[in-house]
Amino acid sequence: MNINKYQRSSGFTLLELLIIIGIIAIVGVITMLIVNPTELFSQSRDTRRMVDLKNIDSAARLVRAEGVFMGNSNTVYISVPDPALSGNATSTCPNMGLPPLDPSWKYNCVSKDNLTKNNGIGWIPINFSSLSSGSPFASLPVDPENTTSSWRYYRYITDSKGKYIAVSGLYSEKFKPEAAKDGGFDSEKFEVGTGLSLWEESKKYNGLVRENCVSYTNCFTSLSQWESNYSGIPFGSCSPGDLNCVDKIAVAKIDGSWSNPDTRQVTIGGWTNSVNNYIKIYTTTAARHSGKWDNSKYRLQFTASGHFYDAINVRQDFVKIDGLQVYLITSYRGNGAIGQGYMSIHPNNKLEISNSIIKATITDYAYGIVADYNGIIYAWNNVIYGFKATNYGTGYGITPANSTKMMYFYNNTVYNNNVGIGTNGTTTVAINNISSDNSNSDYSTRVFSTSSQNNISKDNSSPNVSYRDKIVFFVSIPTEDFHLSPVDTAAKDAGVDLSADPNLSFTTDIDGQTRTGTWDIGADEL
16 A cells, blocks of 8 residues: 555644643643642742742841841841831731730831831831842832731841841742751741841740749749749630640740759640740759759759659650759659650650759669650750669669650760660660769660760670770769769760761750860760
8 A cells, every 4th residue: 555655644743742731731720720729829929938038038138248237136027017007106016916925025017108118117127228239129028918817927037146037937738848948947937047046036935933033024933833834925815835826935944043942843744836836944054053963053852752753744745954953852663853754745756855964862763864655855965873773673864665766865974873874775876975883784785776886884784895894084973073084084085076966966065065076975075
């Protein structure tokens, strides 16, 4: 059969393919609009938000280089106008449904008349028009929705050094992950600027804990009282303790001198929080030990009246404890100084315990730090001693129990317990620890993670063979001073640098001294 040489071959021409692709694209857009129009609109708005904040960042860098006034510190400038204002008037944004701020902070609102002006009287307090190259903005950008009813607006914050941050939420499923990639603290907010820690600082709500609260506001005389009052945060229409609802970080700021110990047991529970709205308990310089036990500083001294009580019982997700002294006294079984409570908690819960001194006088088994169930526990730069049962059972300095998800024990000094550091198997990572003079063993005989390294033991139980049978010299064991002695050679310059550790990074020791060069093992850096 003859085929006409001019007969069209099978298949599509380039033009036909382009037409088909165009039709498919149009159908796809129409389908998206029909199936999920809200997501499409959210993506468009989020795109604008990210572009706006990047433009604000670029412009702020220019004016900062020319020494232009960047704004007042401890102030959250917002892109929503105060409807009660006109002209050049400003306010602290009352009755606008904004999240509560710590009393040391304030909001700043301008009028609708001035909202987008670029000369320093708009919602961003920077005079962009003063730039030698001219203003990068004809008018200041504002959020596409720009309402406080849903908290969808831009924020700008600066400090006394001129560092700044601009912040916005992202709401589309496509762009929400971008908030976790920007280098800022909040995985749910898009953050740009030169002071990315400022957003976290603005979210903190401090409740003071002092032995004497005279002349102080929002002050509590025990850590337990602070906890039961939810840090004194005004929750408004939100449920008490719901930090996610008010977008806050609850802080127990333990301050001042302490002639007497805090003797009330603390249970941290009943809050609703998240990794971005966590709970922090810490001591200021005035209330903090200097690396050894100090009876003139804050200390929680708890005498247990029964079995299975912890001085601090953490039944809550995302809690940080830093710089405390905890003394457990008990003749009962199963008590702990700091314990993660017996409950099912968030599978990604993080309990952090750092720079603390934990000791005990016990007869039956008890624990310095004990963790249960699904949490991820981080313990670093702690000194733990005295958990030695004289009557019944085995006391542990640090140990997991039950099904703890992961434990990271870094640069702790653990001394004179029955067992120094325990493990629940391959989920326990121990690095740079000193565990010495524990009567049964310095480390549990069960396996540690293969990531464990540079752990000293006086006996032969260290998971790292070359660090066994080491004698560490401290300043003064009789006076409970576990700083490394200048004559020590076992722990000095024998550790690994954890400043870039992917699981737990830090740069200081229990005294707040910066670790440099080859790190020392244990809580102290010589």
